[in-house]
Amino acid sequence: MNLVRPDARGPLGATALDRLARLAAERGGSVGVDEALALLLHDPEVGYYGRRVGTVGAAGDFSTAATLHPALGGAIAAWARARARELSLPRPVWLIEVGAGSGELADGVLRALPFWERRAFRYAIVESSAPLRGVQERRLGRRADFLGTVAEALQAAGGNALVFSNELVDAFPFRVVERRGGEWLEVRLRVEGRRIAETTGGPVPPPGEWPDAPEGQRCEVRAPYRAWLSEWAPHLRRGRVLTVDYGGLFPDLYLGRRRGTLRGFVRHGRVTGADVWANPGRQDVTADVNFSDVVRWGIELGLAPLSLVTQREFLLGQLPSLARRAARERALAFVLDPEGMGGATLVLEQGPRDAGP
């Protein structure tokens, strides 16, 4: 698939490619993939999420479990009701969704709460993309509050909250590293004319414990996610963090995937290899989530891992009746498929280490 769209141009005329070229020049000729992705995905003037994204779902560039079927919203609502009870969270119980895309998950969670309980919950969204926040506001109206950061939302909630996200972590920038001659080298980007080319930089720390990683193996390391988590995890006093995303444990997630998991999405087409860089600022660029890192970083920041299950296990654990419905509903069968999205997406639940169950 090679769908090339014009380079994203900001309001002042500089394209994403111009901005990347300038950044690379400032860094001595090349720029790390993490820094490039911060620009190409999240810059408010030329980034995909920052400016160009229309929505998430059928009318966007990619779909998620949340936009395919209401099951995830229903399961998160069931999970939230159970945890609010078990943890005796004070009312209103704050539900903080981070990275809400089209607002479909929020809508699904709110609709799945029984009407007599809705007022016991307060729904807050933390969204970094201005265009998507607009979509969410139009869809949800006054049913949700919009806050600038998770720390701010937690402060408003008095530190008691259920924080959750679907396909948020995979939208964070990441570094790409490659195994060469017993070392791990950083993959960097150069701008050559009107195209982006990969080049190899100097040695970097290994992506994890994998002494016999094959030559040429590539992995992604999402350090910006750790930095972001460190800004708010210490403010969660009582509650839970539920992270739903595609990925796996290290190094299993890379077995048989020598070139790593980097890929792009444009108009529901998956792009790999050099095409990932063909539509700068105009396509989603992503990679699987290394849940070993997410678990370890959480522990370092005071969040204990409580469970890690597949999306299928989570959905059926919360809503056992879904199993029967899957025979009749194709989209539901898709999100539950153990060989597909249901097995490739994991659900991690974490809680403050010092708090009770």
Ligand SMILES: C[S@@+](CC[C@H](N)C(=O)[O-])C[C@H]1O[C@@H](n2cnc3c(N)ncnc32)[C@H](O)[C@@H]1O
């Ligand atoms: C892949 S989309 C998933 C959207 C939605 N959760 C769903 O499942 O359909 C990633 C979402 O996270 C948002 N996002 C990315 N980084 C973020 C950050 N640091 N803080 C808040 N939102 C972020 C994006 O703008 C987008 O709404």
